[in-house]
Amino acid sequence: MIAAAWDRLRLFNIGELIRHPGRTVMSTAVMAVSAALLVAVLSISGSVTGSVDRLTKGLAGVAELEITGITDAGFEQSLLTEIVATPGVATAVPMLRAGIGTGPDRALLIGADQTIAKLGGDLAAPMDKHTRKLVSTPRGVLVGAAMGYREGDSVPIGWGTATVAGVLDDEASNRLNGGHLIAAPLPLAQLLTDRVGKLDSVQILPTPGTDVGELRAALTTVVDGRAVVAEPSLRTAQAGGAIQIMRYSTLMSSAAALMVSAFLIYNAMSMAVAQRRPTLSLLRAIGGKRGPMVRDLLVEAALLGLIGGAIGAVIGAAMGRFAIDRLPAAIVQSVESRTEFMVPDYAVPVAIAACVLATVLAAAIAARQVYKVAPVEALAPVEATDSGANSRVLRYAALAGGLGLVGVAIALAFLDLGRLSLGAISTSFAAAVLLCFAATGPIVRGAAGIARWFGASGALGATTLKRAPRRVWATAMTVMIGVAAVVALGGASANMVDSATESFESLGDADLYVSASPAEQFPTGPVLPPELLDQVAAVPGVASVRPGQMAFATAGTGRVMLQGYPATSEEARLGAVDPAVIERMSRGEGVVVTRDVARSMDLSAGAEITMPTPSGERRVQVLQVIPYFTAVSGVVMMNIDQMREWYQRPGETILSVQYAPDADPATVRAAVRELVPPEIHVDTGADMLAAISSSVQQGAAMSAMILWIVVLVATVALLNTLMLSVLERRRELGVLRAMGTNRKFLLRSVLAEAAGIGFIGAAIGLVIGAAVQYLGTVAIGHAMTIDIVYRPSPLLLVYGIVALGLALLGSIPPALRAARMPIVAALAVD
Structure with a gap:
């Protein structure tokens, strides 16, 4: 039976794919594009989390628990004694972990003692191997192969230098x-980073037979809020949270491409069934069953999805590799490890499975035609006997389902569900497709009416459109989704960028910023030299200098960004905070949190929040919940003196400088630049605002690029559909040519068909896109915890016209083919 099924598949289905290479190539190509986008998106997020996970496992080894610092300030080393004494702890391996350098030179400093050998991780063996060199070399350290150092070289670390005692081999380095x-001995690492007596991490190996849950509870009691006790995988989970917004937005755009591709496959398989009517009728006449025929069509579609998905996976890996180097600096900064490109194990199977599923589902709908054609009717045009598009039950079911999904989309958008609110966008598109299916009749009539605008040739095109309602609907949907996606997601992203930029405009009020971090990154550290504030304040032409401090901190199982500022009404960086609240902050009465922090911790103004700190847990009142752009993590704002005390982090990470009224800006900036060390960045307020806006735009640009790929897929879809329409009507076109119809008439006829489908699809897309843009703006506002202003830009119409123009380009090749078709060849078609 299997051999017979294979022979039937090979002779009829695979043979048809070979005989129609154009359709096969185009169908495979669009599935490849969809797979490529999915693999690229999954690779980007997988690279960030995978890099953190690889580093975490490489350092933690067989450790089952990790005690980590709440911020990069770590915790007191004296806590190690209590940790070691906790029943159930076999070995406690102390570590210091500090990021050094920026950009391409960014590296990680690990300080550990001899107990690291018990972890069995990737660093344990190299440190054990080079122990003698580390001991005999003054300030000796080990470096990774990518650092570019050789033994004996001097390495700048923190405010000092070390000497390379050994270079890790390539295997360990990778x-x-x-x-x-x-990698350095723990005391040396503490000395070089000016953090003597501090630790960032303690890896825990339990004694055999110890209940890990009970040990974790015991250690939590021991640390008493001064550190976080969790599994080492917590770092990976926190890294995943930093890229969720980008992952959601790009996945939605990729899903739009997959949806467009599914419509194309539906059209292609519908036309395949129509072209194979003679073969199908012959098989039915000699006793063939409908079931095997349908199964063969589904297997054929699955082959297209499988091949397209496999090709796209290779292309997607290359796209992901290209995109990794262009991630926004804020995302790269928010994770401890360098982001190395890697394709997750699940990315390729998921992308291929999605393509196969999309093709099979689309083909299953098209293959229903086989069940609706009796043997005696098999030689009749299938489209003429098709009742699927006119089924009242299906229309009403689609209408009910579409209206239901509209209600779900509105609820998702307006309920403050955080990132789950983004589901309103994809739900809206699904609702639009169902409602358009319910309106297939008016859509087809509208397309035919537009075609008639082109005169006699348009009338012929209109007749053709009315004969194939399902094909017209499916093709119009590809155009609609392409236009709507560009209008909705592009417009919502533009609104988000505008509102985010406006929320940071107060940063431009300062004349100058001094920080150890570049302008496009959050100034989370390292802390500036203690004497720098007074030195900058003494520069001629400087009227005032206000300190600020930022740091990533663990709160529960998530991360927040702490921001400490002088609590005064003149502090521009507190622009979103009410003046009365600022006064209370100055007295240390409480903190201000962003909406996502309030949502995740079930807080509201007046409630108490528990903040773990290196000095113990602190319970403090939430004075206000504010909207604030937090693409990476939530924010907790407090008085800077309070932050310094609680988190044992004296000093500041950024200085805000205001010039005197009569000062020359260029002269003052040059003086400040000459004063501060070369590794410290000096940027104007305008530079800071431009850098932040650029980072926001950079994150949105990736989704925009995917959207235009969706439009190109819609172009291919229209080309494929019209080409198949021309091939299906070769005899009809030949008869018209034999009757004296000229080539220009046939050319205009096919172009009229394309115009009818394209204009009706684009018009629906513009309306749906504008509606989804509004819902998307509300949903993104909840996800990004910022008030986004909905602005329907006039450029949306331009976007729609450009998208329509690209789609209509797909009508040119089939129109030319129809015009150039030889009469004899057309009449000879069986």
């Missing part, structure tokens, strides 16, 4: 932060 790693 597993540890891509070779951008410096």
Whole structure:
């Protein structure tokens, strides 16, 4: 039976694919594009989390628990004694972990003692191997191969230098932060970073037979809020949270491409069934069953999805590799490890499975035609006997389902569900497709009416459109989704960028910023030299200098960004906070949190929040919940003196400088630049605002690029459909040519068909796109915890026209083919 099924599949289905290479190539190509987008998106998010996970496992080894610092300030080393004494702890391995350098030179410093050998991780063996060199070399350290150092070289670390005692081999380097790693004895690492007596991490190996849950509870009691006790995988989970917004937005755009591709496959399989009517009728006449025929069509479609998905996976990996180097700096900064490109194990199977599923589902709908054609009717045009598009039951079911999904989309958008609110966008598109299916009749009539605008040739095109309602609907949907996606997601992203930029405009009020971080990154550290504030304040022409401090901190199982500022009404960086609240902040009465923090911790103004700090847990009142752009993590704002005390982080990470009224800006900036060390960045307020806006735009640009790929897929879909329409009507076109119809008439006829489908699809897309843009703006506002202003830009119409123009380009090749078709060849078609 299997051999017979294979022979039937090979002779009829695979043979048809070979005989129609154009349709096969185009169908495979669009599925390849969809798979490529999915693999690229999954690779981007997988690279960020995978890099963190690889480094975490490489350092933690067989450790089952990890005690980590709440911020990069770590916790007191004296806590180690209590940890070691906790029943159930076999070994406690202390570590210091500090990021050094920026950009391409960014590396990780690891300080550990001899107990690291018990972890069995990727760093344990190299440190054990080079122990003698580390001891005999003054300030000796090990470096990864990617650092570019050789034995004996001097390495700048923190405010001092070390000497390379050994270089890790390539195998170890590749597993540890891509070779951008410096390993040092713990006391040396503490000395070089000016953090003597501090730790960032303690890896825990339980004694055999110990209940890990009970040990975790015991250690939590021991640390008493001064550190976080969790599994080492917590770092990976926190890294995943930093890229969720980008992952959601790009996945939605990729899903739009997959939806467009599914409509194309539906059209292609519908036309395949129509072209194979003679074969199908012959098989039915000699006793063939409908079931095997349908199954063969589904297998044929699955082959297209499988091949397209496999090709797209290779292309997607290359796209992801290209995109990794262009991630926004804020995302790269928010994770401890360097982001190395890697394709997750699940990315390729998921992309291929999605393509196969989309093709099979689309083909299943098209293959229903086989069940509706009796043997005696098999030689009649299938489209003429098709009742699927006119089924009242299906229309009403689609109408009810579409209206239901509209209600779900509105609820998702307006209920403050955080990132789940983004589901309103994809739900809206699904609702639009169902409602359009219910309106297939008016859509077809509208397309035919538009075609008639082109005169006699348009009348012929209109007749053709009315004969194939399902094909017209499916093709119009590809155009609609392409236009609507560009209008809705592009417009919502533009609104988000505008509102986010406006929320940071107060940053431009400062004349100058001094920080150890570049302008496009959050100034989370390192802390500036203690004497720098007074030195900058003494520069001629400087009227005032206000300190600020930022740091990523663990709160529960998530991360927040702490922001400490002088609590005064003149502090521009507190622009979203009410003046009365600022006064209370100055007295240390409480903190201000962003909406996502309030949502995740079930807080509201007046409630108390528990903040773990290196000095113990602190319970403090929430004074206000504010909208604030937090693409990476939520924000907790407090008085800077309070932050310094609680988190044992004296000093500041950024200085805000205001010029005197009569000062020359260029002269003052040059003086400040000359004063501060070369590794410290000096940027104007305008530069800071431009850099932040650029980072926001950079994150939105990836989704925009995918949207235009969707439009190109819609172009291919229209080309494929019209080409198949021309091929199906070769005899009809030949008869018209034999009767004296000229080539220009046939050309205009096919172009009229394309115009009818394209204009009706684009018009629906513009309306749906504008509606989804509004819902998307509300949903993105909840996800990004910022008030986004809905602005329907006039450019939306331009976007729609450009998208329509690209789609109509797909009508040119089939129109030319129809015009150039030889009469004899057309009449000879069986």
